[in-house]
Amino acid sequence: MNSAQLAAASRARWSTLNQVAAIHPHDQTEADDQRRVMEWITSGAGLYRLAKPATPPMHLVSYFQVIDPDTGSLLLGEHHKAGLLLPTGGHVEPGETPWEAVARECAEELRLTARASSRFGTDPAFVSVTSTVGAATDRHVDVSLWHVIHARRAEVDYFDEEEFTRIRWLSPDEVLATAVGQLDPCMHRFTRKITATGSGPAAGLRPDGVAGGCLCGRLRFTVSGEPDYPHVCSCGHCQKRAGGPLQSWVSFPLDGLRWTGEDGAPTWYDTFPDTTTRGFCGTCGSHLAAHDYGDTLIGINLTALDDQHDPRLVPVNQSFRDDAVGWLPQIPDTQHSTSR
Structure with missing residues (x-):
């Protein structure tokens, strides 16, 4: 050689x-x-x-x-x-x-x-x-x-x-x-x-994590780990991005996220430059994720998950209540947000 x-x-x-x-x-x-x-x-x-x-x-x-x-x-x-x-x-x-x-x-x-x-x-x-x-x-x-x-x-x-x-x-x-x-x-x-159960390195394949994806299917992902602080947000950015009065989020450990679809990772847009970035599908426009730079957690759009019926995913708060539309009932505040 x-x-x-x-x-x-x-x-x-x-x-x-x-x-x-x-x-x-x-x-x-x-x-x-x-x-x-x-x-x-x-x-x-x-x-x-x-x-x-x-x-x-x-x-x-x-x-x-x-x-x-x-x-x-x-x-x-x-x-x-x-x-x-x-x-x-x-x-x-x-x-x-x-x-x-x-x-x-x-x-x-x-x-x-x-x-x-x-x-x-x-x-x-x-x-x-x-x-x-x-x-x-x-x-x-x-x-x-x-x-x-x-x-x-x-x-x-x-x-x-x-x-x-x-x-x-x-x-x-x-x-x-x-x-x-x-x-x-x-x-x-x-x-x-x-197929072993548990949370260690040998934890099984079927619990690969919670799966989800975009509307067209070109972006797929799994996230593993315990879901944290499921909530809806009424801030102006989320309303614009969602095209609706609110957007729903839940956080997972960033190191448990894997993009598995044919298009790989989403397209990212900094809603707050050098602070917060949001991920979406470049083909169908579905909103999937949000990440604060330096954070160990990543926010996943609840509606991007394949299975949204886990009781751990029920929203516990509505952020930016003052920005919410007046004609839609608000989510009960069962876990106080420090955002506003």
Whole structure:
């Protein structure tokens, strides 16, 4: 390799090490695998398969588990060679990052653009070290980094028939009810990890957060964390932006927000320069978010949420009551605002 290729390979190696180190193990087996993989990466051993099927005998694989964000179903394929139900994915090419491998394999195997899970992003959610089955001359050790991507069932209308006999959508419970011998040997553990409940790093995939989006659907998002101070606002800015007498807001932790739609993040407009900015869809004009620069919370328009029936989202106050129209009853003040 030339100097540029060597530099790229070095960056990919240390990027992979950092990603593996950032994984929060779900059980002792994953903790042991994580430690083994980090030692392997730092040893300077070759990470990438250079020749089929087993050169070097231990090499890097990127799985990507496709999840339907609407139902939580997992996509698995009946693999020709392995004879198992497996997530999609493949070997990481020399100099490639694990996520770059996901993006490439997703395009090849499903003809989809990889859309990262809002919870895990482009980082792996799980790590495993597995000895493959088959002829003795073909056996090797897969170091698998398991990623999570989102695609709705209707979006998946193609699969690589050279890799898979067919593809199947299974609920997490159906995956766990399938015999281990019919799956990747780590599939049950992976499924338990991503569907675990709680608020920690291993909190499950279905509670990816509260989902929402704009009218045309080109902007989608999830926000996780506890909702804070749901209220309506009657200030002049909110009335102008909403095209109505008030706008409804609830705050979430900024670091729990992920933009997941095809247009990425919204268009931003500073209603108060260098102080407050508001996000909207550049296509349909829907108002989605507001953020005070430097704040750790972000305001989300309540009506942009898919599910507005959570009792924690009931407005507790109406801000700027003096600016409100006189013909509309005001929201009871059950939690006083310091704004006005």
